Amino acid sequence: MSAFPAVAHAPAARSPIKVLVADDSAVVRGLVSRWLGEAGHEVVATAPNGRAAVDALARCNPDVVLLDIEMPELDGIQALPLILAKQPGVQVVMMSTLTQRNADVSLRCLALGAVDYIPKPESNRGVTTSDGFRNDLIERIRVFGAARARRRPAPTAVEAAASAAAAAPAPSRLSGTVTLRPKPRTVAPPRVLLIGSSTGGPRAVGEVLEKIGAATLRRLPVLIVQHMPPVFTAVFAEHLGARIGLPAAEGKADERIQPGRIYVAPGGRHMRLSGSAADTVIRLDDGPPVNFCRPAVDVMFLDAAALYGGATLSVILTGMGSDGTAGARALVEAGGTLLAQDEATSTVWGMPGSVAKAGLCHAVLPLPEIGPALRSAIAERV
Template identity: 55%
Template structure:
């Protein structure tokens, strides 16, 4: 079901959805009021909900939709403004499953194949996840039928391969690296609120798949939750303990050590794994800088970004933790590293903070 006051957007989304063999458009509505009035009759699996609409906007309609249709997957859609980014992130806290930033004009929407790909993939993966949960079925990774094996990147493992865990770090890590995508803002919020002792000891570097503006606001939010400085990283700045560095939306973040201290590198190069920022550049570069003292966490997200970088970390003697399937919005990114045998632990999101606090305090993990 689509709820958007722009007729051109509704028509475009409808054509894209109807072109997919596994999707059916069940409703195309002009505002939040119509969506609230019709949702019980339509009973959609997924709602694409615009933020700015007359009569009843998206953030006001959201709790009413969830009350009338518990468990429905709601994807917020908004243009890239600071106000809309703040609203979209607030919607996640209110129960929206995900968001998608619309290009700044209706003409841009039609001319952006990557936007169409992202929208359709979010509908497919999140809708499938919602159906599985509603039916009480075990969720499945959104990985393709085969996933790359870490020790031999051109060989493959079946997705139901038993997860083989590696040993925990013997030495205290010197950096915490985090990669996340769909569902990541909610997971990061839980994590940052509870790992103050870790942040006191080491720098925390995060790549969350997000567009510009969104990453700056997420960093501010994580700073408030963690009670530590958190900001978009700046090219060339020295990396120090006690600070959370967020990869800026639309650019890749990596690290280097040209002198005594490691520094941030920000580059505006092509997308990697269809993502910008991507997790792989951060993980792979951190493996070279910190080697066996690097610890990475892969949180919920679609796709396989982070898999190659996790392999580099493990190959350099570092360690990787992953969010488990049950607590992930989509078990794509963490599922791939887990299935590839790269993880020292696969944990519910609520248990990851306690594990990190023990590891960085050199306590028994």
């Protein structure tokens, strides 16, 4: 089961999305080209290595580049900065098999400017027979091609910080479809920070935690659900720990959570919470996907609402789909504080857009402002 949310394929745009496919396997290049053509997109070039992909940019002007990591002559991580320098704004999606090395390289590519990655079956036969890989690939081309084509207007003004949003006596309008939630009459000191994210999330989560800072994060545990497959979540946690300077790892079954530690839901398993607010224990669950996802944000958020009541601080960052909306509703109805990333800075405004449009957020902020807002909220209340 894919760790990514499944989304029904919309008909291709009237103007086809132009794609460059770079992979050293002729079988993969041929299959991907056929799949994308059947979906109404246009493969404007294929390349057997990174050097050929860079050379093809000027003549084909793609909206999206599918870039394999392991290629001869010039591999994916070497080609990525050259592609972005030669054609700023192009959406680059990495492809890699599920190995620890490739997971590490994929996350480094996200930090360098790739917008996403797609786990690829290890063999050509696996690529041929994997509906999950085919569907993930087509959906990401649709989403990122549309993002490249769209020229968004400047974002409207939003609340500058969570504390300012919480102090507002009445809801504030962001747009015709988004209304901020008013401040709870009483605000409990947060005992846990909860983060849900998907597409574009690894880079966003790292930026948010870095701007909160290790000194502030030592005051409470951080629980993260990032839609990722197995192997990737463990490497993601390692990257966070190195960047933030705090212990970070996948949550383990029967582990008691502690302040100053970062827990990432392991790929392919729901991260549940049991016990009490004073003694919270992680439970790992192999139950069915929720919102087409495992791990699912809703699963963790609903458990947190039951355990912590209003003593939660939570944020929904960039991602496809609507995972987290039901759990966010439970959190805010229990008295917790919820922030969401705004549309202009989201890679995909699916998950944060869903909670924002549902009127569940106390603030909807650009990514650079979320970390400082959370830091203020923690410092003021702990």
